[in-house]
Amino acid sequence: MDQQSLYFTAARQVALKTEPLPSPAFGQVLVQTIFSAISPGTEMLIYQGLAPADLARDETISALAGDFSFPLKYGYAAVGQVMELGRGVAPGWEGRLVFAFHPHESHFLATPDELLLLPGDLTPDDAVFFPNMETAVTFLLDGQPLMGEQVAVFGQGIVGLLLTALLSRWPLSSLVTLDLYPQRRLLSEELGAHVSLDPGAPDAMARLAACLQGAGPYPGADLSYEVSGNPAALDQAIAAAGFSGRVVIGSWYGRKRSDLNLGGRFHRSRVRLVSSQVSSIAPELTGRWNKTRRYQVTWGMLAQVKPARFITHRFPLAQAAQAYELVDQHPEDVIQAILTY
Secondary structure: OEEEEEEEEEOOEEEEEEEEOOOOOOOOEEEEEEEEEOOOOHHHHHHOOOOOOOOEOOOOOHHHOOEOOOOEOOOOOEEEEEEEEOOOOOHHHOOOEEEEOOOOEOEEEEOHHHOEEOOOOOOHHHHOOHHHHHHHHHHHHHHOOOOOOEEEEEOOOHHHHHHHHHHOOOOOOEEEEEOOOHHHHHHHHHHOOOEEEOOOOOOHHHHHHHHOOOOOOOOOEEEEEEOOOOHHHHHHHHHHEEEEEEEEEOOOOOOOOOOOOOOHHHHHHOOEEEEOOOOOOOHHHOOOOOHHHHHHHHHHHHHHHOHHHHEEEEEEHHHHHHHHHHHHHOHHHOOEEEEEO
């Protein structure tokens, strides 16, 4: 029996390779993948050839060892079923549904401590959103929204939508989102945004300012999130911030550059820029928070939001090239694309 693995071979080129299916060694299990989710953020930077080739993929996940140079396997949202146990693995693992931060391939080996058991009330369709929901939870931990605050979210891709779904549970005075694509703006309002604007419209910033009233010399958002992946949106997020406002930067731009206006208003309004990334927890929280606690919160939020409804496209692994081309060329049509096995 063989396994199929997806490789990024060059900019905008992916290929499937058939490889021998290994048997689990001592302490390992063999997982057969059911679904894996395509990341429209990091993965598209890799697909487009915009990821820094000499940067480590993820120093905290063994399945993502190495750098971003081609060819490479990548992906971090796989749900599957344990099919075979190596010696030394407890028999209770056999047949269990699991989540793994693992690249796109039909089968893979892992140790039990690299797997997360799916809660019994969660479907594989919902569980495949685990990394995106964990990222949204991290953005809340880093942004620390307060009761009555005015919040703006730039970008309503899948992470932005999940962030909006979580923020809508806060007693905010205003929650405004921005995205270029009508489908995403409509869904954002359905999730609880008070209004969702087109950032490309000529009057977008004026309409946003009208939604974000406040006291002081520089009224505006108490908290802004930039999660669009577009460097130009960061300048808008800074411009929208009120006096001593926080701007949480959740996007990873890869090799794309951001041209920022850090002139008088930014200088005088004490805006704080916060870098947020899911591979770590903010040092000021680590006395009470660890990844296990964040995992538990993430599972709970997945059960509440039930994000399987955001899946707009399903592609068999054999059609992965078409899937990546669609996400790359027609992002206006895609909320979440997944690969099926």
